[in-house]
Amino acid sequence: MRAALAGLALVCGAAVSAAEFTTLKGHGGPVMALAVSPDGRVASASFDNSVGLWRGRVPQWLEGHAAAVTALAWGPGGLLASGGDDFAVRLWQVEVEPEAAGQEAPDQVRGGPRQTGGAGARELGRHRGKVAALAFAPSGGWLASGSWDGSVRIWPLEGGAARELAPPGAPVNALACLSDTVLLAGTAGGEILRYDLATGAALPLVKHGFGVNTLVAGDGWIAYGAVDGGTRIVDMAGAEIADFTLDRRPILAMAWHAETAQLAVGDGQGYIMIVDTDRWQIARDFRATRAGPVWALDFGPEGAMLYAGGIDDVGYGWPVASLDAFAPGISGERSFLRDAATMPNGERQFMRKCSICHALEPGPSRKAGPSLFGVFGRRAGVLPGYSYSATLDGAEIVWNEETIDALFDQGPDHYIPGSKMPMQVIAGAQDRADLIAFLKTATTKEAKE
Numbered sequence: 001m002r003a004a005l006a007g008l009a010l011v012c013g014a015a016v017s018a019a020e021f022t023t024l025k026g027h028g029g030p031v032m033a034l035a036v037s038p039d040g041r042v043a044s045a046s047f048d049n050s051v052g053l054w055r056g057r058v059p060q061w062l063e064g065h066a067a068a069v070t071a072l073a074w075g076p077g078g079l080l081a082s083g084g085d086d087f088a089v090r091l092w093q094v095e096v097e098p099e100a101a102g103q104e105a106p107d108q109v110r111g112g113p114r115q116t117g118g119a120g121a122r123e124l125g126r127h128r129g130k131v132a133a134l135a136f137a138p139s140g141g142w143l144a145s146g147s148w149d150g151s152v153r154i155w156p157l158e159g160g161a162a163r164e165l166a167p168p169g170a171p172v173n174a175l176a177c178l179s180d181t182v183l184l185a186g187t188a189g190g191e192i193l194r195y196d197l198a199t200g201a202a203l204p205l206v207k208h209g210f211g212v213n214t215l216v217a218g219d220g221w222i223a224y225g226a227v228d229g230g231t232r233i234v235d236m237a238g239a240e241i242a243d244f245t246l247d248r249r250p251i252l253a254m255a256w257h258a259e260t261a262q263l264a265v266g267d268g269q270g271y272i273m274i275v276d277t278d279r280w281q282i283a284r285d286f287r288a289t290r291a292g293p294v295w296a297l298d299f300g301p302e303g304a305m306l307y308a309g310g311i312d313d314v315g316y317g318w319p320v321a322s323l324d325a326f327a328p329g330i331s332g333e334r335s336f337l338r339d340a341a342t343m344p345n346g347e348r349q350f351m352r353k354c355s356i357c358h359a360l361e362p363g364p365s366r367k368a369g370p371s372l373f374g375v376f377g378r379r380a381g382v383l384p385g386y387s388y389s390a391t392l393d394g395a396e397i398v399w400n401e402e403t404i405d406a407l408f409d410q411g412p413d414h415y416i417p418g419s420k421m422p423m424q425v426i427a428g429a430q431d432r433a434d435l436i437a438f439l440k441t442a443t444t445k446e447a448k449e
């Protein structure tokens with residue numbers, strides 16, 4: 001087995017030696033989802049509320065979500081859908097590469113919400129919970145979205161009201177289209193449901209028992225990964241074809257590249273396994289992160305590059321042929337995971353509860369919240385270059401020991417209702433005092449050299 005694997009790696013290595021390891025740097029928070037368009041545009045979704053659209057290593061930011069962006073899908077003609085923790089489903093029209101535009105069937109985009117010039121955006125609507133999954137119909141006629149509120153909606157791209165499908169009975173984690181009339185939904189309840197859009201019927205196809213996190217619809221098969229580490233391939237009737245369950249869990253992400261018959265599987269322990277979907281054999285298995293999960297995965301258009309994201313603010317692209325040759329790319333070492341035990345309490349409070357959204361240094365930051373540099377004595381909502389909610393913009397509050405204490409004693413949702421800051425209370429008065437004492441020094445220091 002090992003010898004066979006090594007031989008395979010050599011052969012492929014020669015064929016695609018041009019592919020190079022790459023990094024997608026610029027997000028201000030973990031990369032939650034990745035999707036590559038047929039013409040090779042990489043889109044990334046981040047905890048920093050933005051979608052990154054990459055040309056090589058250069059990002060363009062698509063702003064519009066008011067919370068972490070958690071799901072992405074490419075449709076026809078440069079349509080990109082995103083879903084977020086603000087419960088919103090958004091549609092972006094991305095300029096298509098001239099050479100790729102010729103490959104599109106023009107009638108597929110006719111009548112769509114196409115806008116001329118640049119990346120236009122519109123919000124299709126909102127669920128009542130985080131949008132965890134998106135899938136376009138193969139023809140491009142509609143977009144399906146699934147949410148943790150336990151709903152699945154079909155949005156006609158020509159406009160008009162969304163159709164709400166029969167509730168799956170549990171939060172939806174994953175969606176996949178089999179055809180223009182058949183949609184699969186994987187739920188936190190451990191089921192895969194098969195929706196027939198013509199009749200509206202929903203039939204349980206798989207009852208796994210543990211939450212289904214990710215789904216791929218292949219050619220006559222369905223692959224899914226679950227909370228308990230279950231990694232299974234079933235046929236269209238739900239009967240098992242293969243089982244790649246290892247001792248790693250949870251399974252968080254999957255991507256399939258049809259032409260090269262590669263299925264990539266990413267898990268909570270930071271491994272990526274590649275399954276050969278012609279032979280149903282494990283082709284490669286490598287550790288992609290030094291620590292922490294792989295929760296975003298997709299292949300480049302030729303199947304030669306594999307893009308992955310996890311807890312780092314950076315997305316990574318590996319040449320598939322030499323995957324095993326790279327040291328783990330994703331460090332998984334956010335400062336709040338490091339040395340927490342040895343930090344003074346105030347710093348630990350900040351690292352655990354604030355650092356993922358707030359920088360302490362002056363200057364631009366791509367994190368979800370404004371930099372807290374110089375926050376003491378500053379009026380709320382005035383940091384230049386940060387786009388505040390209407391609530392904070394023009395609020396009368398001045399930030400000082402008392403107001404920051406009140407903010408986390410009562411929680412942002414009570415202290416400044418309508419703010420974009422998530423609900424969070426720090427119950428212990430001493431924890432708040434330590435946090436504030438830490439902030440008072442940390443937000444006045446110049447950035448460390």
Ligand code: HEC
Pocket residue numbers: 349350353354355356357358368369370372375379380381382383387388389390391392393399404408418419420421422
């Ligand atoms: C999940 C992201 C997130 C976390 C975690 C978070 N914040 Fe925020 N914070 C925000 C956002 C977004 C805003 C801007 C709110 C708005 O515009 O309504 C904000 C605004 C603020 C402001 C007002 C800043 C200004 O310029 O007016 C302060 C102060 C603040 N946060 C402190 C904290 C502290 C201290 C913590 C940790 C205990 C924390 N935040 C945790 C996202 C976060």
